[in-house]
Amino acid sequence: MSGKDNSKGNQSVPPVSDDDDDDKTRIVSRPPVEPADEDAERTQFEAHPSANTPDPKNAPSQDEADQPSADLTPLDPPVGAPPVRPQSTALGIGTTINNNYRIEQVLKSGGMGAVYRGVEIGTGDPVAIKAILPELAEDEKAGLMFKREARTLRQLAHEAIVRYYNYVHDRDLDQYFLVMEFIEGIPLSDHIKEFGALPVPAVMTLLKRLSSGLSKAHAQGVTHRDLSPDNVMLPGGDVSQARLIDFGIAKSTVVTEGTTHGQFAGKYKYVAPEQLGGGEVSSPADIYGLALLTAAAAIGTPLDMGSSIVVAVQSRLSIPDLSAVPMALRPILSHMLEPDETRRPASMDLVGQMVDHPELIPAAYREGMAFYPSEATTGQFTAPPHGLQIPTTAMTQRSVYPSTITPQTMGPATLPEQEPESRGGNKALGLLVGSFVVISAAVGFGAWQMGMFGEAPPPLASGIDLGTQTAGMPARRADTRAGFLAEFDAGRCTLLTRVPAGRNAGMVEVFSQTGEELAGLPVAYEEKFGARPAILPRQITADQCAALEFTHALQGRGREAPRIEMTKDEMVSGQAMTVRIGDIGRQSVWAALITPSGAIFNLTERLSDPVGGQRSLNFGLTLAKGSEAVPQLVLIVASDSPLARTATAGDGIPAAELLALVLEEISGRKGAASASLGYVKLLPPEG
Template sequence: MTGPDEPRKEGQDGTGPDRTMVSSPPPSPVPAEEGAAPDRTRISVPPDAPGDAGDERTAFMAPGGGEDATRISVPSAPSGPDASPAAEEARVPILSAGTVINNNYRIAGVLSSGGMGAVYHGVEIGTGDPVAIKAILPDLAADPRAGALFRSEARMLRQLADDAIVRYYNYVHDHALERYFLVMEFIEGITLSDHMARSGPLPPAAAEALIRRLARALSRAHALGVIHRDLSPDNVMLPGGAVAEARLIDFGIARSARLSEEEAPGTFAGKLKYVAPEQLGHFGGHVGPETDIYGLALLVGAALSGRALPMGNSIEEAAERRRRVPDLSGVSSGLRPLLTHMLEPDPAARPASMEEVLRLIEHPHLLPPRYGGPSAAVPGGLTLPPGLGRPGAARAAGAGQGAGPAPDPAPQPPRDRAALRLIGGLAAVFLALLGAAGWYGWTAGLIGPGKAPEGGIEARLPPRQGAGRAGFLAAWQSGPCSYLTRVETGPRAGVVERYGRRRGDAAEDNAALAEAYEARFGSRPAVLDRPVAEPQCAVLDFARSLQARPGPLPVLSATPEQVASGEEVRAAVAAPGPARLWVALVAPDGAVYDLTDRIGPDGRLRFGLSLPEGAAAAPQLLLAVAATRPLASAATATDGTPAARLLPAVLEEIAGRGGGAGVAVAHLELLPPEPAEDG
């Protein structure tokens, strides 16, 4: 359906109208207002929409524009003698209804027009299905720079596939018209801004559903390097008016994180009431995922209050208002602490990713106390080592002394901020998770054994690299619920660890393993048993499935290996290069607790545990997974999900995108306190 030409990107300067908001009948061409800047996108509204949209809807101004221009809702008006000369001069050339594009699509009417082109309501000729068609202006089509932007936009946006993002179907170069077109999904519905104007603020439950849905969609976009940069109620479509089916539109000013600012004209994109501080030049002006985190908070804050937050009506005022967290007193919702965190002026102080936003929605007690969220309760029987406290609390000088230094992770290149924030402040959350489990007397055998991942999934993973030690250990037949791994660094380097159930024939099998290993590699290793509880078998099946396959390999260590009640534990985790880490605790009952967002900048954690007298010793497993992209199934799982259910889903996600993940496992044994002596 397309020619051989590559897609072209439009709108990186903020002028591309990627508007798929539609209601029948399609609006006629709308001339620009007299004296209006030609780079301001005009968006038609449904005939029954209120006249006063109630928020700022113009897309694009350069810094110093001095105003927050408003989207103008005007009735259809034909051009001709009644149109002003200025309006005629400013008009975007419009293709007439009936125009056929590339023998595949027919234009039915215009939806919107702007500085780089127009968006049309069209029909796919072969099927009769409605589509939205975005066209680049003829003079810009001849400009190699603008054409490259349009091509880049098409390439980026066709990769986006999510229920909450408008779908991009096709890229067309019509040689007869000498125009480039991007074919998109046509959505019947209204914008969130129109819904707010009609119905007022969203109820808290609807707002929470909205932020969850949009955060998941933006997480997918960010994983592809695409930053929206123009999040506002005007760019959220509600098919049939349903908030639960909200769709993001207008990626026309979206920027790939891989493109530099010099690759697109203009330095500002977005609506003034909804831009982040860095879009106005603060904090170095770098635009990244944190920019959309800020914009999403402004969008949801507006939805909860029924109008845009007071963020300034001019460039100068807007820049000043963004030096501090905006006033959220009008936002009556349990989301207020999270929105406050997302609206930190410094991008580094916001949640590190949309995955973290989702995690904080699910577990608001993980928010630092300064944002006013609920605090995680410390269960009875739990002791805190000196200097440790709840997340967000300052650590006392000399904290954690007496347990010895933690083993250093292998050297690694600098990681991005999302990966670097893996263990800091973990103390209270990790203590609460493990301590609560100890308090309730974790024992083996509470849940049935985890099922090994199906062979069909493993067949879709990259082939094992069987020539090395890891491949040899992965192929060793040691029965179900087993995982053999070699310690690569530290004082136990070269030792083979055997994770699995306690077995009566373990000594014989270990001897056979050591003998075969020596015959293959020339050295006889010591084999150390790491017993696990039956419900933890799913961890071993998962780790073995990914063992010796291509992908980033994390390094995970914890000391001491046996933890007496009340003692301090230290752990460290690292991953190579830009790999994304997921770290979890798997309790003896198989419950999985996500610890990813609690790892500190140095990749370390310290925590203390206690058990009541008479409790049985129980193994604890730490699991680290390094992947080339964030793991959505892991990031959105609820704490306490059984490993036998969650880990096969994570493996399915990894297999579905071609593999590229590595695993590390660490073992701890929590011992009960010694009985107090009489007298």
């Protein structure tokens, strides 16, 4: 069967024009000063004018930039090259290649070549076929780059990287073809355009998936260099199956011919600083590029990183402004976006680990700024040390290494020194910080002056009795485990709950001031349900009793409580905690932290978007050196509709006061809510 165009009578799919091609490659002898805005999304190739990073001060003026350049030598298309196919650069539908593959659809066509959907004739399996124009194949640079892509892909076998099948030359067509896996799906860029930003859990999944694939590539000496949403395919629109494509400008330490040494290659909006000049481009460049790709997926649009060489360089002198990025993503992205490549994560493998274990992220990034640990005080939040400046909400992200990187403008506000107050029996507690949960940032740093540093809240014995505010609620169902535990007589300020999931699944938590195990409980439980549970004591402070009474008031009344899983029972100051929340369906969720002093802080804004009836929460805590360990409680309340009392409450107020009002509101709704309580012990810094 001839390899020539056999598409007589067939109607070809109109190829995508160059104007719509975001992947169009440009090769010029020196950098274009001011490309059109739409070109900022396209892959650019530019020879560096020097070995050093361009100095913005020496950039051409706008008037100079508007003048035509005499030494620009565009290679796309080659000057004087006669058009082989006047009407289209694409081959017709039905064309066979090497008697092995048949073209069925033109997916993309441009000045460099085309991409087709085809089939392997012998098996009928779908394939993607990438072609380079014959005249470009004769160009040494373009031809070697195309061959390099084939050889590079041949090295890589990973579920997150498009699979390589074959590299062939059809003598009849006099064209080279790269045959790859055909991915039935949508580019990430198109998915974002159609559906908007990805929810945080999906972004985390994407980041972990792509970092895994790139880790494989880096282990083989391959740097992608062109990471962007249009080079990520989502099979069936599924982020968890994302695949990297287009290794056309990848750099390999193994396959060296055709490498664009000494040239800029990539897209202005997604490249690393070292790709713009002066630096060795290797795996850290992909770490930076993956962070920009991830940020674009999280906010639905690329970060403003410049559309010219000068602005692009300036935009990378410090960590970009990540204020539009969801808080949970800022720590890892800040770390990955360090201008100095030696301060980024050491490897893609470590990036993937940081997704699952945020505590691996250096502490400075987990706050999005330097930590502001509290001084050792007793029973209350305290002001930072005298003279310490707390950034206002107007601040922009900056490098945590200002001695080497110029920070962007900040608006500091110095807090007055406050005298510590003491309450008997209470220990020093951690200052809630961090980009996982910066309580002060959640309320515009006003929380630093809205009760955080005031008098410690009154104890539960102040006259508020949460246990009596259950009128109108359904009766408890003693035949259920939750109802049985709620009815078990354990005394005041005690809560018994069964752990539904995680490493402690099946155990019964006993929250109390004494930390006792309640010796009679396992036997009574076994008599009722036929299994004797292990007891997990949780000792709390007197001022946290309000949280126990509130949760107990809603327990066992026929509504399934949120399933709450704390990733650890203890956390060292400066570490991060992840809370996984399930069994919430489409309910509204309120999350709060109850400190040892009984102050309550809203964590709801830090919740991830719901995915399959599940959400997650990340936060960090610090505690002064030399302090004693203290308990922290996380309260999760699920209700049919948002609770007005929780939405209007300020941070730092006594939990006893707020929870009494919230319980009253729930009672007025006939008990249409449920609650769960999580526990973690905060330990002082090691050493």
